[in-house]
Amino acid sequence: MSQVxxxxxxxxxxxxxxxxxxxxxxxxxVLGYSRFTKPKPTVFQQDTLNLPRILNQQKSVVxxxxxxxxxxxxxxxxxxxxxxTLLEKSPQLGGKIASWQIEVQGDTFRMEHGFHGFxxxxxxxxxxxxxxxxxxxxxxxxxxxxxxxxxxxxxxxFRPSHSAFPWNIVDLAxxxxxxxxxxxxxxxxxxxxxxxxxxxxxxxxxxxxxxxxSVADWVEEEFPRGxxxxxxxxxxxxxxxxxxxxSVAELMQFFHFYFFGNPEGLAFNGTKDDMGxxxxxxxxxxxxxxxxxxxxxxxxxxxxxxxxxINSLSYQVGNNTNNVPxxxxxxDNVETRHGASLxxxxxxxxxxxxxxxxxxVISLTCTHQGCTVKMAEDGKFHCPCxxxxxxxxxxxLKGPAQRDLPKFKVVQRxxxxxxxxxxxxxxxxxxxxxxxxxxxxxxxPGVQQLFRQINGDVNGVVRSPSGALHSVQSQVEKLSLADxxxxxxxxxxxxxxxxxxxxxxxxxxxxxxxxxxxxRIQEQFIEWAKRNxxxxxxxxxxxxxxxxxxxxxxxxxxxxxxxxxxxPELKQAKMLHRELVNQxxxxxxxxxxxxxxxxxxTNISNLVFAGDWVKMPFPCGLMERAVSSGLxxxxxxxxxxxxxxxxxxxxxxxGLLQI
Numbered sequence: 001m002s003q004v005x006x007x008x009x010x011x012x013x014x015x016x017x018x019x020x021x022x023x024x025x026x027x028x029x030v031l032g033y034s035r036f037t038k039p040k041p042t043v044f045q046q047d048t049l050n051l052p053r054i055l056n057q058q059k060s061v062v063x064x065x066x067x068x069x070x071x072x073x074x075x076x077x078x079x080x081x082x083x084x085t086l087l088e089k090s091p092q093l094g095g096k097i098a099s100w101q102i103e104v105q106g107d108t109f110r111m112e113h114g115f116h117g118f119x120x121x122x123x124x125x126x127x128x129x130x131x132x133x134x135x136x137x138x139x140x141x142x143x144x145x146x147x148x149x150x151x152x153x154x155x156x157x158f159r160p161s162h163s164a165f166p167w168n169i170v171d172l173a174x175x176x177x178x179x180x181x182x183x184x185x186x187x188x189x190x191x192x193x194x195x196x197x198x199x200x201x202x203x204x205x206x207x208x209x210x211x212x213x214s215v216a217d218w219v220e221e222e223f224p225r226g227x228x229x230x231x232x233x234x235x236x237x238x239x240x241x242x243x244x245x246x247s248v249a250e251l252m253q254f255f256h257f258y259f260f261g262n263p264e265g266l267a268f269n270g271t272k273d274d275m276g277x278x279x280x281x282x283x284x285x286x287x288x289x290x291x292x293x294x295x296x297x298x299x300x301x302x303x304x305x306x307x308x309x310i311n312s313l314s315y316q317v318g319n320n321t322n323n324v325p326x327x328x329x330x331x332d333n334v335e336t337r338h339g340a341s342l343x344x345x346x347x348x349x350x351x352x353x354x355x356x357x358x359x360x361v362i363s364l365t366c367t368h369q370g371c372t373v374k375m376a377e378d379g380k381f382h383c384p385c386x387x388x389x390x391x392x393x394x395x396x397l398k399g400p401a402q403r404d405l406p407k408f409k410v411v412q413r414x415x416x417x418x419x420x421x422x423x424x425x426x427x428x429x430x431x432x433x434x435x436x437x438x439x440x441x442x443x444x445p446g447v448q449q450l451f452r453q454i455n456g457d458v459n460g461v462v463r464s465p466s467g468a469l470h471s472v473q474s475q476v477e478k479l480s481l482a483d484x485x486x487x488x489x490x491x492x493x494x495x496x497x498x499x500x501x502x503x504x505x506x507x508x509x510x511x512x513x514x515x516x517x518x519x520r521i522q523e524q525f526i527e528w529a530k531r532n533x534x535x536x537x538x539x540x541x542x543x544x545x546x547x548x549x550x551x552x553x554x555x556x557x558x559x560x561x562x563x564x565x566x567x568p569e570l571k572q573a574k575m576l577h578r579e580l581v582n583q584x585x586x587x588x589x590x591x592x593x594x595x596x597x598x599x600x601x602t603n604i605s606n607l608v609f610a611g612d613w614v615k616m617p618f619p620c621g622l623m624e625r626a627v628s629s630g631l632x633x634x635x636x637x638x639x640x641x642x643x644x645x646x647x648x649x650x651x652x653x654x655g656l657l658q659i
Contacts, residue, residue, distance in 0.1 A: 067095020072630030149508030161265030
């Protein structure tokens with residue numbers, strides 16, 4: 001069945017005619033209807049027949065990956081009668097919205113990978129929340145601010161809206177204290193083209209026109225500087241992709257979804273508690289209530305395939321997972337202590353040190369809280385987060401860490417990469433599971449690793465929009481990662497005055513892109529602050545450059561310096577504790593990547609993909625992109641079984657100013 005958009009509202013005037021009217025200032029009367037009538041979500045319609053919803057025979061599905069994409073897929077299929085098994089590598093579910101327990105001076109908290117906003121146009125995620133009856137787990141943050149280090153720009157404040165484009169632009173201009181600094185001159189052809197490009201989104205045309213250039217290169221030409229400083233730069237980075245490595249087409253899609261095609265405004269909700277408690281656990285319970293099986297701490301060791309299908313999957317749990325080989329790439333950005341003969345591999349929170357001539361590497365992930373240790377001038381590895389010290393061979397010398405740094409054997413070398421395997425192997429046979437369908441819903445490194453574990457031929461061929469043929473495996477291998485992100489959360493012994501929103505985007509700093517006041521959002525921190533009179537503040541760097549910040553010590557130092565600049569009152573406060581999260585696993589959307597991006601369907605009959613790296617057929621972003629991809633994966637399996645697919649929603653699929 002064809003996949004089409006079915007808009008609840010029809011256009012009474014052609015877009016070309018509307019653009020002409022808009023250009024001569026006569027569009028006000030024509031667009032008055034959209035000014036006072038709130039547009040409805042667009043339905044991504046897939047089925048026109050009334051099909052059965054519940055499976056009437058026994059079918060099984062294995063979902064690999066317990067982030068939002070995998071959880072959404074497993075949820076939908078479990079509610080439809082499938083026997084679902086969900087496998088997650090980490091100790092906890094949730095992926096980038098996972099949470100885990102930490103101890104701070106005798107108190108227990110739940111730590112996360114950074115604050116996430118739940119926007120009103122997250123229609124599919126919000127529908128899931130409504131079905132689970134957990135709306136009370138969220139609270140409105142009422143407004144959203146962007147504060148600029150460059151003092152020539154005053155803070156921007158975004159609030160809920162009831163108008164679609166172009167009235168949301170009009171409202172923004174009226175409310176913006178920087179409206180005379182936008183630098184837009186529509187009598188200039190380049191400026192007019194920019195305005196049309198961001199207001200005339202059309203998915204395939206957009207990617208054909210703009211996917212070959214980076215945002216940084218695009219704005220090098222005659223581009224309204226104020227528009228870039230005020231909106232493009234902070235919002236581009238909030239996609240977790242840096243302007244120099246992000247496709248303009250992807251940014252256009254991002255802007256269309258979050259603003260130009262979005263009638264909801266930019267205010268959003270936050271979770272009253274951590275996201276694991278507020279969202280992940282309810283989804284997991286719903287899966288289990290229908291008989292679904294969830295396993296964490298699982299490593300897939302082998303995938304058997306034959307005749308273009310996956311036949312079985314082998315996995316290991318817990319301490320028996322270190323005999324699964326994996327690849328890491330050379331990292332020349334890590335600074336080496338003078339005189340030390342070490343080569344470094346991996347990135348972010350998974351870095352390995354290889355002494356010259358050695359056949360074993362040492363993991364530099366601290367065994368206390370997962371920070372990356374660094375070799376100091378004394379020749380020992382020091383943890384920058386909590387002070388643990390390890391000898392040059394990885395043995396723990398000083399707590400709070402209690403276990404030595406893990407070691408891995410070098411299996412083989414290839415170009416700038418190493419294949420590693422655990423040095424202390426346990427001879428335990430893996431578990432084998434067979435299913436009718438398999439869903440790969442991991443992050444980019446995870447799905448690439450899964451394809452390396454396949455024995456047999458599943459190299460299905462797909463045709464890109466350009467007509468070129470690509471194998472599924474080559475598509476997966478070409479997936480990109482964004483620059484690493486880092487989050488640092490601080491506990492202080494006093495509160496401070498703050499005139500902006502409790503989550504505020506920051507622009508112009510060397511590292512920091514946002515600040516979150518957790519002691520004014522989440523209950524666990526609100527209660528702690530009431531008892532202690534303190535504050536809990538988080539800084540987030542969305543996409544930093546590893547050459548500028550080659551280790552976590554550099555991250556911590558810069559975060560702390562910038563925090564005291566952002567909130568000078570905290571210079572007089574006592575820092576009680578800090579937690580750092582540093583990872584490189586967010587999907588990258590670089591130029592020329594769209595054509596070969598994998599879709600949900602893989603041309604391997606019993607394998608589907610889900611994740612924010614999947615090519616999406618309608619506008620979406622961040623958490624909504626992950627959830628929507630998971631529901632699309634579930635729909636693909638439902639369709640193969642002749643069941644009614646779930647209706648998915650999005651903002652208007654096209655911009656108003658198409659020409």
